[in-house]
Amino acid sequence: MSQSFLQVQQLAKRFVSKHETLTVFEQANFTIEAGEFVCIIGHSGCGKSTIMNTLAGLDVPTEGVVIMDGREVSGPSLERGVVFQNYSLLPWLSALDNVMFGVRARWPQWSKDEVRTHSLRYLAMVGLAGVEQRKPAQLSGGMRQRVSIARAFATQPKLLLLDEPFGALDALTRGVIQDELVNICAETRQTVFMITHDIDEAILLSDRILLMSNGPGAVIAESVIVDLPKPRKRADIIHHPGYYTIRNHLVDFLVNRSKTFTKYSASVEFPMSVNPLVASGLAVKQSSQPNQISVEQSTHVNHLENA
Amino acid sequence: MRSLDVRAWILSLTFLVMVLGAWEFAVQAPEQTEAQSEYELLMGGAEQEARIPPPSAIAQRAWEELSNPFYDAGPNDKGIGIQLGYSIYRVLSGFFLAVIIALPVGFLIGMSPLMYRALNPYIQLLRPISPLAWMPLALFVIKDSETSAIFVIFICSIWPMLLNTAFGVANVREDWINVARTHELSPFRTAFTVILPAAAPTILTGMRISIGIAWLVIVAAEMLVGGTGIGYYVWNEWNNLDLTSVIFSILMIGLVGMLLDLILTAATKLVQYEE
Numbered sequence: 208m209s210q211s212f213l214q215v216q217q218l219a220k221r222f223v224s225k226h227e228t229l230t231v232f233e234q235a236n237f238t239i240e241a242g243e244f245v246c247i248i249g250h251s252g253c254g255k256s257t258i259m260n261t262l263a264g265l266d267v268p269t270e271g272v273v274i275m276d277g278r279e280v281s282g283p284s285l286e287r288g289v290v291f292q293n294y295s296l297l298p299w300l301s302a303l304d305n306v307m308f309g310v311r312a313r314w315p316q317w318s319k320d321e322v323r324t325h326s327l328r329y330l331a332m333v334g335l336a337g338v339e340q341r342k343p344a345q346l347s348g349g350m351r352q353r354v355s356i357a358r359a360f361a362t363q364p365k366l367l368l369l370d371e372p373f374g375a376l377d378a379l380t381r382g383v384i385q386d387e388l389v390n391i392c393a394e395t396r397q398t399v400f401m402i403t404h405d406i407d408e409a410i411l412l413s414d415r416i417l418l419m420s421n422g423p424g425a426v427i428a429e430s431v432i433v434d435l436p437k438p439r440k441r442a443d444i445i446h447h448p449g450y451y452t453i454r455n456h457l458v459d460f461l462v463n464r465s466k467t468f469t470k471y472s473a474s475v476e477f478p479m480s481v482n483p484l485v486a487s488g489l490a491v492k493q494s495s496q497p498n499q500i501s502v503e504q505s506t507h508v509n510h511l512e513n514a
Numbered sequence: 515m516r517s518l519d520v521r522a523w524i525l526s527l528t529f530l531v532m533v534l535g536a537w538e539f540a541v542q543a544p545e546q547t548e549a550q551s552e553y554e555l556l557m558g559g560a561e562q563e564a565r566i567p568p569p570s571a572i573a574q575r576a577w578e579e580l581s582n583p584f585y586d587a588g589p590n591d592k593g594i595g596i597q598l599g600y601s602i603y604r605v606l607s608g609f610f611l612a613v614i615i616a617l618p619v620g621f622l623i624g625m626s627p628l629m630y631r632a633l634n635p636y637i638q639l640l641r642p643i644s645p646l647a648w649m650p651l652a653l654f655v656i657k658d659s660e661t662s663a664i665f666v667i668f669i670c671s672i673w674p675m676l677l678n679t680a681f682g683v684a685n686v687r688e689d690w691i692n693v694a695r696t697h698e699l700s701p702f703r704t705a706f707t708v709i710l711p712a713a714a715p716t717i718l719t720g721m722r723i724s725i726g727i728a729w730l731v732i733v734a735a736e737m738l739v740g741g742t743g744i745g746y747y748v749w750n751e752w753n754n755l756d757l758t759s760v761i762f763s764i765l766m767i768g769l770v771g772m773l774l775d776l777i778l779t780a781a782t783k784l785v786q787y788e789e
């Protein structure tokens with residue numbers, strides 16, 4: 208078996224104080240293949256940002272390793288582009304200069320013209336041609352987020368990390384940028400790891416959705432395969448017969464099972480790979496998924512644990 | 515907004531006219547109303563008594579001085595422009611020396627909690643010392659009154675810049691530092707392309723405070739060391755009992771101080787950013 212592009216092994220984050228040890232999450236194991244779009248969903252405070260910062264190399268885990276492209280992640284790198292939750296644009300630079308900041312760091316040997324042309328192309332790609340010279344404060348929230356996405360894409364990282372990139376946007380703007388992200392990812396076959404709180408957004412964008420149980424002591428409980436045809440359109444996808452099967456499965460986890468999920472008694476390794484469509488008979492079970500069990504089984508396992 | 519500006523101007527001018535008018539009236543020489551006593555006549559009239567001069571006399575003196583500000587007729591008789599020039603030169607020399615030291619040290623303290631803890635006690639001890647208290651020591655060590663005055667300016671303007679730089683650098687948003695880290699910037703480039711622009715408004719505010727203090731201190735320092743400068747000029751005119759010149763130079767000190775502040779404010783606006 209060839210190695211996955213990204214491997215996360217036995218990751219844990221604990222905060223040790225005099226009186227107690229707080230385990231934010233532990234036993235986090237997952238892989239991401241090249242070109243895959245993976246979302247992670249979980250309740251607030253379960254440690255999603257911490258996991259992402261660890262992948263970025265900004266945070267050091269208490270246990271475990273992250274291996275990308277066969278090498279251990281030991282610090283931040285241009286190979287991993289990050290779009291932070293609050294955009295993190297440099298407010299004293301114009302939109303163009305913010306993108307150029309990234310491009311110049313990526314290719315220091317480029318001439319000023321090359322850097323500029325390259326940056327302008329990516330700004331145009333996110334629909335921002337014409338406002339390059341504005342400072343972030345003169346842009347709307349949606350526009351700022353697009354600059355931030357353009358900066359990350361322009362450096363052509365191997366892995367793109369997005370922390371709730373659309374959290375602060377209104378539904379309409381969010382939809383527009385989601386469509387753009389779908390297109391760009393289809394074009395560039397970008398590998399993406401994204402945090403979101405929005406189930407519909409996750410289904411629209413992901414190949415796979417990681418579900419985290421509640422903290423403290425959270426684990427990545429399930430890896431849900433989104434077996435819907437691509438490319439997906441926001442307007443069409445909701446009419447797919449499997450859409451609500453997947454959606455209901457996710458909602459059920461977040462509303463009911465994430466609270467009571469316990470990791471100790473199950474002999475299954477986490478995360479369990481789940482394909483809701485197979486379980487409901489909408490798709491054929493693929494033999495290439497070794498860890499995969501149906502919804503009924505996974506629910507059953509949890510019932511036993513809770514008993 | 516426009517009308518508020520206009521009304522403020524009108525009010526300002528009204529106050530000015532009222533104060534100057536009252537002043538002019540209050541210091542009128544009394545000899546027209548009362549006959550002078552024989553004793554007063556003997557002493558050469560009431561004029562001899564030092565009296566606050568009226569605004570009209572000051573305006574006239576200002577006109578004379580400002581129409582030829584750079585004349586030089588010996589050590590005790592130089593134009594106001596030359597005297598102010600000396601003071602500005604000293605303030606700027608001391609100020610820029612302080613910039614050269616305060617910026618790098620402030621960066622160091624701001625970026626390293628260890629250095630902050632190690633140096634903070636000394637800063638806290640040295641900062642409250644009146645800059646003029648350094649003067650005897652400076653004169654003894656440097657043996658030159660000119661350089662000593664510059665040193666005193668240096669020592670008084672370094673603290674606000676040092677502390678503001680350290681504060682600005684230490685409080686650069688974590689996110690921006692993370693942006694630099696994810697782009698693999700070297701510490702040197704991080705300092706110049708992220709931390710410096712992020713902290714620039716705070717640093718410039720420190721500089722503005724510094725130059726204000728420096729301008730306050732230079733007058734006192736020059737009164738002490740003498741020779742040249744606006745502080746010496748004020749003291750010299752006081753010794754001559756020329757109150758008209760004293761008041762005129764007080765106004766000039768205020769004017770130059772205001773200009774220095776305006777320049778720094780404009781510079782602050784250049785590096786100011788909106789989040």
Ligand SMILES: Nc1ncnc2c1ncn2[C@@H]1O[C@H](COP(=O)(O)OP(=O)(O)OP(=O)(O)O)[C@@H](O)[C@H]1O
Nearest residue numbers: 222229231249250251252253254255256257258422
């Ligand atoms: N220095 C610290 N000491 C103790 N606990 C901490 C510390 N820093 C973070 N935590 C805890 O780590 C947990 C995970 O934080 P994290 O930001 O990763 O959550 P999250 O899943 O991204 O939440 P959200 O969805 O709200 O962004 C939180 O519960 C927080 O309380």
Ligand SMILES: [Mg+2]
Nearest residue numbers: 255256257370
């Ligand atoms: Mg978070």
